[in-house]
Amino acid sequence: MDNSSTAVCGTFSAAKMLGMSVGTVQSLVERGELQAWKTKGGHRRISLDSIRKYQRDHGLTAISRPSGELVRMLVVDDDPVFLTLVEDAVKSWNLSVQCSTMSSAIEALMTISSLNPHVLVTDLRMPEVDGFDFIIKLRSNPQFDSLHIIAVTAMTPEEIQKRGGLPRNVVLMSKPLDIRWLHGFTSALWSVAVNASSKDLQA
Numbered sequence: 541m542d543n544s545s546t547a548v549c550g551t552f553s554a555a556k557m558l559g560m561s562v563g564t565v566q567s568l569v570e571r572g573e574l575q576a577w578k579t580k581g582g583h584r585r586i587s588l589d590s591i592r593k594y595q596r597d598h599g600l601t602a603i604s605r606p607s608g609e610l611v612r613m614l615v616v617d618d619d620p621v622f623l624t625l626v627e628d629a630v631k632s633w634n635l636s637v638q639c640s641t642m643s644s645a646i647e648a649l650m651t652i653s654s655l656n657p658h659v660l661v662t663d664l665r666m667p668e669v670d671g672f673d674f675i676i677k678l679r680s681n682p683q684f685d686s687l688h689i690i691a692v693t694a695m696t697p698e699e700i701q702k703r704g705g706l707p708r709n710v711v712l713m714s715k716p717l718d719i720r721w722l723h724g725f726t727s728a729l730w731s732v733a734v735n736a737s738s739k740d741l742q743a
Contacts, residue, residue, distance in 0.1 A: 610733035645674040664693040
């Protein structure tokens, strides 16, 4: 199959679209009910056309983002321990926050438009597409002008400057990430969202 011009998404996004677990989506791929292939880096790519066909054939409606979350956060890091740490922390907060995690900037680039997060937390050192290139691509897209980007890294300031530095309006945090700081940052965004929501209801 010629995959060069086919619209695709990752397993995580396919699971979100279908309202299924990642494991169930993988089973559908193995049974041939969803068309998919793997990149040279081993990342699975699933045809969006095959997802829509599966939805039509099984009477499924497209599932959008949960509407109850006032703040959407995307965390991108190839360290599964870091992803779990942030995800568990967000779940413990008494805030309406949807936290999505991904282990690859490539995966994130393919799905970030549909997730449309308010906050991005990303590592700078990642295989294939690193955090520097990831952030530059996002900052060059007007759709993400209002996206709050938090870059987390163990790199020294000198190492970051050798890579050309970071675009403006990017918050740089050292690893290990201060979860209390992230809580405060997210709480401030959540408060703004609550106030905006209240004004909309009163209008």
